[in-house]
Amino acid sequence: MARVLVTGGTGFVGSNLALELEKQEHEVIILDEKSRDTSKDFKGKKIIQPLEEIVDPTTHYWDSLIGPVDILFHQAAITDTYITNIAEMFRVNLHLSMDLFELAVKKGCRKIVYASSTAVYGDSKAPYKEGVTKKAPINPYGSSKMALDQFASGFSSYHASNKDWKDQKVIVVGLRYSNVYGPREKHKGNMASMIYQLAQQISSGKNPRIFKDGEQEREFNYIDDVVRANFLAAEAKESCIVNCGTGKPVSFNRIIELLNKVLGTDKKPEYFDNPNPKTYQSRIECDMSLAKAKIGFEPRFDIESGIKAYFESGFLTA
Numbered sequence: 001m002a003r004v005l006v007t008g009g010t011g012f013v014g015s016n017l018a019l020e021l022e023k024q025e026h027e028v029i030i031l032d033e034k035s036r037d038t039s040k041d042f043k044g045k046k047i048i049q050p051l052e053e054i055v056d057p058t059t060h061y062w063d064s065l066i067g068p069v070d071i072l073f074h075q076a077a078i079t080d081t082y083i084t085n086i087a088e089m090f091r092v093n094l095h096l097s098m099d100l101f102e103l104a105v106k107k108g109c110r111k112i113v114y115a116s117s118t119a120v121y122g123d124s125k126a127p128y129k130e131g132v133t134k135k136a137p138i139n140p141y142g143s144s145k146m147a148l149d150q151f152a153s154g155f156s157s158y159h160a161s162n163k164d165w166k167d168q169k170v171i172v173v174g175l176r177y178s179n180v181y182g183p184r185e186k187h188k189g190n191m192a193s194m195i196y197q198l199a200q201q202i203s204s205g206k207n208p209r210i211f212k213d214g215e216q217e218r219e220f221n222y223i224d225d226v227v228r229a230n231f232l233a234a235e236a237k238e239s240c241i242v243n244c245g246t247g248k249p250v251s252f253n254r255i256i257e258l259l260n261k262v263l264g265t266d267k268k269p270e271y272f273d274n275p276n277p278k279t280y281q282s283r284i285e286c287d288m289s290l291a292k293a294k295i296g297f298e299p300r301f302d303i304e305s306g307i308k309a310y311f312e313s314g315f316l317t318a
Contacts, residue, residue, distance in 0.1 A: 003027045005069045005109075007051065007100070008076030010039040012185040013115065013177075016223050017073055017230055018042055029066060032076065038184040051076055051092075055099035062107055071234050072104045074114035079141065080191055081119065086140045093144035098151055105159070105170055112152075113233040116174040116241060118219075118284055120146040126249070126285035130176075130242060138279045149174055149241050156239035173233040173295065174241035175226075178284055181306070182223030183315035194252065195220060195307065196316065199259050202267045203317040208259070210252045211274040217249035217283045222306035225299045232295040240294045245286030250303045258304060262311040 004021055008014035009030020015038035021028045028044040035048050047054075047065050054061045078092045101112055119142030120135045121128045137143045152172050159170035181193035190197070198208040221244065229244045256269050274280055291297040301309065310316045 001026055002070040003068065004029070004071040004073060005066060005104075006030045006073045006075060008032055008074075008115075009042075009046070010034060010036040010048075011075060012038065012188060013180060013223065013226060014073075014075040015039045015042070015184050016182070017075065017227050018044070020227050020231075029069070031066070036187050038187060051096050051100065055096060055103050057103075062103055066107075068108050069104065070109065071111045071113065072100070072109050073230055073234070074100060074112065077115060078144075079188075081139050081141045084140060086143070089140040089144045090147065093141070094147045094151065097148050098155075101152070101155055101172070110168060110170050111234055112170070112172045113230050114148070114152065114172070114174050116149055116176040117142065117145045118176050118178040118243065118245065118286060119281075120149060120176065121281075121284075123281065126283045127247075127287045128176075128243060128285065129287040130290050138281070145176075153239075153241065160239070170239075171236055172239045173236050175229055175233060175244040176241065176286075177226065178219040178221055178243070178245040178286055180221045180223055180226050182310055183313045184223075186315070186318060193220065194218070195255060195259070195310070198252075198256060199263065199316050202256075202259055202263055202265050207267050207270045208256050209270045209272060210256070211280075212271040214253035214256075214269055214271060215251045216280075217251050217285070219245040219247070219249050219284050219286055220255070220303055220306065221246060221299070222301035222309060224309070225301050225306075228300070229291070229295070229297045232297050236295050238294070240290070242291040242294050242297070243286035243288055244291065244297070245284075245288060246299045246302070247286055247288040248302060249283060249285045254303070255307075258307045262307055263317070 010032040122136035122138040156172040181195040
């Protein structure tokens with residue numbers, strides 16, 4: 001059993017991760033700025049405090065509120081890809097993360113798993129392969145995650161090569177998420193997955209609305225696979241940054257077909273022009289070979305089984 005800290009622990013990925021960690025009898029502490037109903041089933045310690053106050057060395061909040069942890073799962077971030085305030089995006093997603101990593105290690109943590117994103121690849125041609133595909137983010141969110149990846153690589157390399165740390169190996173693993181969907185995402189509103197948003201439209205009797213011509217493709221990761229990837233990353237023997245996708249992109253038209261099937265409906269898509277074509281990734285596809293090699297991760301849910309599981313959970317139309 002490990003003592004773990006989950007930042008963003010009342011959010012979508014964080015709450016699912018925290019609940020599964022508890023199920024496996026780990027001692028779990030969640031940290032978040034907000035207390036969302038996604039964590040109502042959580043029985044462990046919940047700290048509702050801005051991350052900037054936790055990492056501020058003058059507050060000593062780490063010692064008084066958190067204490068020693070074995071693993072840090074860092075899920076907290078600004079995830080809204082439409083935010084254009086670069087300074088704020090980098091303050092939260094990069095600089096606070098840097099301070100958090102440094103403080104966690106200083107306080108004895110030796111394993112860090114953090115959320116990156118396939119947004120770092122931007123408009124580069126798919127499939128995306130780590131270390132090969134050019135990183136060309138097309139929005140501040142993607143740029144902030146690219147910068148965090150760069151810091152994480154340098155941070156882990158420093159601790160690997162510094163003789164003062166030779167007996168205290170620090171492992172940092174970044175997971176580049178790709179369109180995660182599943183239970184407990186409702187609070188995200190317009191940043192919830194398109195699967196959830198389209199299901200809401202259909203279940204309310206409306207036709208689902210998507211960009212012309214609906215053949216844009218995405219990889220959709222069911223939350224259970226993402227949680228499992230975090231668990232596997234925590235067992236990694238060396239630092240790395242890997243894709244956390246499916247390797248099987250699917251069109252929005254196909255998503256609507258599958259939603260109609262599970263919901264027992266026959267709604268037709270309504271197409272409209274993409275208002276931001278220059279900042280839109282029309283195809284997202286990940287090469288998953290490095291994730292398999294480095295952390296042993298292979299997705300178990302394809303799009304059909306993922307949507308079916310989501311529907312059976314009762315959260316899809318909630």
